[in-house]
Amino acid sequence: MMKAPKVAFFDFTCCEGCQLQVANLGELLLELLDSIDLVEFRETMSERWDGVYDVAIVEGSITTPHDVARIRKIRERSKTLIAYGSCATIGGVNGMKNAFDLEEIKRYVYGESAKFFETLPTKPVHEVVPVEYFVHGCPVYQPEFLEVLKCALLGIPYHVPDVAVCVECKFNENVCFYERGITCLGPITRAGCNSWCINNGNICYGCRGMVSNPNEKGFLEVLRQYGISLEFLLRRMDMYNACRILKGAGMVYEEKRAH
Amino acid sequence: MEYAVLPKSALGSFVDALRQYGKVIAPVAKSERHFAFEEVTDARDIALKYIPTILPPKKYFMPQYETLAEYDIREGQKLYPVVEVEHIVLFGVHTCDLAGIQCLDVVFSDRPKDLNYLVRRGYVTIIGLECNEYCDQYASCGLMGTFLPQGGYDLFFTDLGDYFFVHVGTQRGEDIVANFSLFQRAESRHFWDLQLLRAKKAEIFRPEVPVDRFLLPRMFQEGFEAKVWEDVGNRCLSCANCTNVCPTCYCFDVKDVMNLDLRTGKRIRVWDSCQNEPFAKIASGESFRAERSDRKRHRFNRKFSYPVKRYNRFFCTGCGRCSRVCMAKIDLKETIAQLARETGYLKV
Ligand code: SF4
Ligand code: SF4
Ligand code: SF4
Ligand code: SF4
Ligand code: SF4
Numbered sequence: 001m002m003k004a005p006k007v008a009f010f011d012f013t014c015c016e017g018c019q020l021q022v023a024n025l026g027e028l029l030l031e032l033l034d035s036i037d038l039v040e041f042r043e044t045m046s047e048r049w050d051g052v053y054d055v056a057i058v059e060g061s062i063t064t065p066h067d068v069a070r071i072r073k074i075r076e077r078s079k080t081l082i083a084y085g086s087c088a089t090i091g092g093v094n095g096m097k098n099a100f101d102l103e104e105i106k107r108y109v110y111g112e113s114a115k116f117f118e119t120l121p122t123k124p125v126h127e128v129v130p131v132e133y134f135v136h137g138c139p140v141y142q143p144e145f146l147e148v149l150k151c152a153l154l155g156i157p158y159h160v161p162d163v164a165v166c167v168e169c170k171f172n173e174n175v176c177f178y179e180r181g182i183t184c185l186g187p188i189t190r191a192g193c194n195s196w197c198i199n200n201g202n203i204c205y206g207c208r209g210m211v212s213n214p215n216e217k218g219f220l221e222v223l224r225q226y227g228i229s230l231e232f233l234l235r236r237m238d239m240y241n242a243c244r245i246l247k248g249a250g251m252v253y254e255e256k257r258a259h
Numbered sequence: 260m261e262y263a264v265l266p267k268s269a270l271g272s273f274v275d276a277l278r279q280y281g282k283v284i285a286p287v288a289k290s291e292r293h294f295a296f297e298e299v300t301d302a303r304d305i306a307l308k309y310i311p312t313i314l315p316p317k318k319y320f321m322p323q324y325e326t327l328a329e330y331d332i333r334e335g336q337k338l339y340p341v342v343e344v345e346h347i348v349l350f351g352v353h354t355c356d357l358a359g360i361q362c363l364d365v366v367f368s369d370r371p372k373d374l375n376y377l378v379r380r381g382y383v384t385i386i387g388l389e390c391n392e393y394c395d396q397y398a399s400c401g402l403m404g405t406f407l408p409q410g411g412y413d414l415f416f417t418d419l420g421d422y423f424f425v426h427v428g429t430q431r432g433e434d435i436v437a438n439f440s441l442f443q444r445a446e447s448r449h450f451w452d453l454q455l456l457r458a459k460k461a462e463i464f465r466p467e468v469p470v471d472r473f474l475l476p477r478m479f480q481e482g483f484e485a486k487v488w489e490d491v492g493n494r495c496l497s498c499a500n501c502t503n504v505c506p507t508c509y510c511f512d513v514k515d516v517m518n519l520d521l522r523t524g525k526r527i528r529v530w531d532s533c534q535n536e537p538f539a540k541i542a543s544g545e546s547f548r549a550e551r552s553d554r555k556r557h558r559f560n561r562k563f564s565y566p567v568k569r570y571n572r573f574f575c576t577g578c579g580r581c582s583r584v585c586m587a588k589i590d591l592k593e594t595i596a597q598l599a600r601e602t603g604y605l606k607v
Contacts, residue, residue, distance in 0.1 A: 031519045150517050163535040166498035170584075171323040171530065173313045175293045176500065178586035187496040187586060213536055215496050215551065222496065222587050 005054035005153055008040035009084075010074055012060030012067050013094050013122070017139045018085035019059055025142055032146070035153065053078040055152050058131075061087045061094045062123045075129040080152050083125040084145070086138040090209040093138065094122040133158055138207035141193040161191040162212050165204045169195035177203050183226050188214040262445035263425040265416075269441040270423075274302035274350065276439050280384050281346030284319065286312055296349070305351060307418065310394035311578045315356050315506035316349055319383060320363055321376055321530075327513070328526040338526065342378045351388040355400050355576040357411040359506025360385070364411075365570050366509055384431055387412035391456060392463065397579030399592050401464040402472060405576050407457070419452045467577075468592050469606040470599045475573070478604040479564035483556070487597040492552025494587045495534070501581035501589070502532035502558065507574040510538075533557050559594065 009019055019041070022029065039053070056078035062071055075081060086092035098121050125131050135148045151158035161167075165186035169176070172195055177184040185206035186198065197204050265273060277283050278300075285305040287297045294309040296316055328338040352360075367376035387408055390400075400406040408415045413432035417424040424445065427433050436442045470478065502508040512531040517524040531538060534554050539547040548554045562575035575591070582590040599605040 028519070035519065035521055146519065147516070150519070150521060153521060154517065162537050163532075164496070164498045166500050167503065167530075167532070167535065170314070170500055170503035173295050173318075175290055175313065176584055176586065179293070179584070180290075187498040211497075211536060213497075215493075218494050218496050218587060221494065225588070 004035060004037040006039045006051065007036045007055045007057065007149075008038070008053045008078075009057045009059065010040070012058065012071065012088070012125075013063040014060030014085060014087040014092070016059065018087075018135075018137075021139045021142050021145065025146075028142075028146065032149070051077075055080045055082060055149070057082045057084045057149075058088050058125050059084045061091050062125060062128045063094060063120055065118050065120060068120070068128055071125060071129055080132050080155075081125075081129070082133040082135060082148060082152055083131045084135050085140050086136055086207055086209065088125045089134045089136045091122045091124045092207075098122055134160055136160065136190065136208040137193055141196055143194070144192050163191050164211060165189045165191050165193065165195050165198070165208070167191050168193070169198050169204075171195075172199055174198045178222075178226070181226065183223055183228050187222075188216070188219050261427050262450075263427065263436050263442040264445050264449050265423045265425055265442055267418075267421050267423065271302040273439060273441065274299070274305070277348045277350065277384075277386075277435070280435065281348045281382070283348045283350055284316075285350040289313070299350075307351065307388070309351075311353065311355065311398075311580050311583075313580075313584075314504060315359055315578070315580065316352055317359065317363065317506055317509075319347060319349065320360065320380060321367075321509060321511070321528075323530050325375065325528050326525050327375060327528055329523070330515075330526070331523045333522060340374075341525070342375050344379050344382045346382050346384075348384040348386065350386045351416075352385055352412065353388060353390055353394075353578075354408050355398075355403075355405045355578040356506055357385070357387050357408065358403075358405045358576040359578070361409075361411045362507040362566075362570075362572065362574050362576070363509055365572065369570075384435070385412045385414075387415040389415070389417040389456075391418060391460070395579065395583075397582040397590070397592070398577055399467045399575075399579060399595075400577035402466040402468055402470070402592075402595075403573055403575055403577035404472065406460065406464040417453060417456065419449070419456065422449075424449055424453050468596045468599065470595065470604050471606070472573075474604055475595075476564045476567045478599060478602050479560055482598045482602045485598055485601045487594060487601060488552040488556040490597070491555045491589050491594060492550060494589055495551045495555055496587055497534050497536055497551060497554070498586065499532040499534040500584040500586075502534050503530060504580040504584050506576055506578055506580070507562070508532065533561070555589075559598075563595075 011019065025032065056074055058071065058074065058081060062068060083089045087094055133148050133152050135145050137144070148158045168191045169186055174195065177198070182203060184198070184203040186195070186204040188210050189204050189206045190208050190211045193208060195204070274283055282298050284296050285299045286294045286309040287299060287304055288306045288309070289295050292310065294306055294312045295314065296312050299305055326341045326343055328340050330338050363376070364380065367373035389408065390406060408426065410428060413429045414435060415426040415428060425436070425442070427436055466472070510531045510533060511528040513526060513528050515524055515526050533539070533548070541547070548557055563573060566572060566574040579591070582592065596605065
């Protein structure tokens with residue numbers, strides 16, 4: 001049998017909720033541990049290792065000069081790098097800070113001691129170092145993570161679905177929120193989570209980021225018909241998509257802010 | 260016995276008896292306006308009055324995810340074909356959905372024959388149920404002529420008050436009737452009741468859009484460059500709801516899924532849709548239908564024009580699901596009417 005690949009988890013700016021998802025895998029985790037050699041995983045172990053990683057799984061976004069230096073080092077030591085969770089893949093919730101003045105936000109978070117902290121605009125990992133695989137989601141959807149990890153271990157590409165969350169939502173035969181007069185970000189958000197939230201009675205709030213070519217104008221028109229104000233929507237979309245340049249909607253937002 | 264009647268009071272025990280033929284699947288209410296085909300063990304859970312289910316019965320003939328083969332990479336390219344089947348009885352299928360299943364039958368029997376579909380098909384018993392009135396304003400079964408039974412069932416039920424009028428369509432249907440003692444022979448008064456209902460239906464089920472159904476293929480051909488495609492294209496969000504809920508959409512993608520041992524795995528097929536952005540993308544990154552207007556036009560042509568040429572039947576059953584489920588409110592009847600107006604096919 002081939003030697004078990006060395007796999008390590010690292011976290012940057014995030015809540016570590018995505019790593020918790022791995023710890024939650026239960027029996028599947030044990031099965032997984034049969035085919036990998038987990039060398040670093042803060043959630044459940046304290047050992048450190050200083051060789052080459054076959055697969056580095058990176059959670060969190062890059063928000064400080066120290067982060068930049070650290071992720072570069074990890075990259076140098078890793079054959080394959082997986083950006084893990086929306087903070088790592090699209091900036092995620094951390095991206096919200098990019099809508100504010102950096103000095104201002106620093107004072108807000110750290111108060112008096114702000115001068116001791118260096119900060120940078122939030123970046124997803126691939127904007128700093130090359131990334132081979134992406135696992136979107138806040139938190140990640142465990143079955144998708146396993147798919148990506150299997151692809152990484154086999155060295156074959158994983159294609160993130162570039163279709164709407166609605167696709168999986170209909171596979172699951174959910175009653176559409178729009179038919180109940182409630183709006184949902186499913187039509188512009190990329191699938192892959194098996195419409196997790198809708199299956200559990202919540203709307204999709206876009207945690208996986210937008211599909212590559214969303215019909216933003218059409219979407220705004222639909223929301224208008226449902227009586228949703230643009231500001232409300234942008235706040236909701238901003239929660240996860242701030243790091244990504246908002247096309248049509250972003251322009252309207254900028255205009256609004258300018259006024 | 261080609262025609263029979265079943266007292267309504269016997270429905271409960273009939274459904275129980277059906278279980279010997281397989282899992283009984285019937286429409287069940289999910290909300291006041293939403294229904295789904297699901298397994299039932301008690302006839303009281305069946306929604307005898309229902310509007311088309313969120314997903315059509317298609318999900319039992321070509322499941323959303325379906326295993327086609329299994330493999331072990333230690334054996335190289337070898338694939339072991341798999342067909343996952345179980346005996347089921349679909350109870351309460353409306354005529355529009357019967358027409359939808361007939362469309363799938365035609366497609367999957369075409370060369371190259373789809374064995375997975377055809378094998379599974381043999382395990383399904385179908386009991387139809389007539390609509391005495393319209394389901395809602397989205398239906399266009401009047402235009403498509405699908406509001407009356409036209410085969411595709413083992414048994415067909417019509418609700419005539421305190422009894423069901425039953426038409427036996429196949430040998431399997433005949434066996435079911437023979438094996439259940441509460442069926443009675445249909446008498447002339449029963450035929451009268453049925454005729455009365457059918458006459459009433461002929462009054463209310465009329466073409467919902469004033470166009471000639473038989474001219475539709477020509478209209479779609481001539482309207483290829485019509486403005487309506489741009490209009491709906493601008494509004495469409497590419498969510499693919501309209502195709503996933505369509506009883507006649509059968510496009511799929513094929514993927515390999517490896518097991519955690521990284522040695523064995525399976526080849527699956529998954530529903531796909533011409534409305535999805537990557538559907539017509541090729542290796543170089545270009546797409547044959549990059550614009551939403553192209554994709555919407557394609558969907559409509561795949562219902563009203565292309566299959567008429569190839570199979571001599573419409574692939575729209577008028578079930579109205581696509582219109583019900585579109586958050587952009589792109590309505591099939593309105594789209595046809597707008598195209599008819601532009602091309603001069605609207606009857607005045
Ligand atoms: S509930 Fe949301 S995700 Fe589901 S079909 Fe409707 S819009 Fe799409
Ligand atoms: S349904 Fe939407 S919010 Fe929920 S996990 Fe999926 S993409 Fe994220
Ligand atoms: S349901 Fe409506 S918005 Fe969604 S793909 Fe179909 S036409 Fe477009
Ligand atoms: S196109 Fe619409 S109305 Fe026609 S069969 Fe499909 S879902 Fe039903
Ligand atoms: S579309 Fe027609 S046949 Fe189908 S459920 Fe509605 S009324 Fe019945």
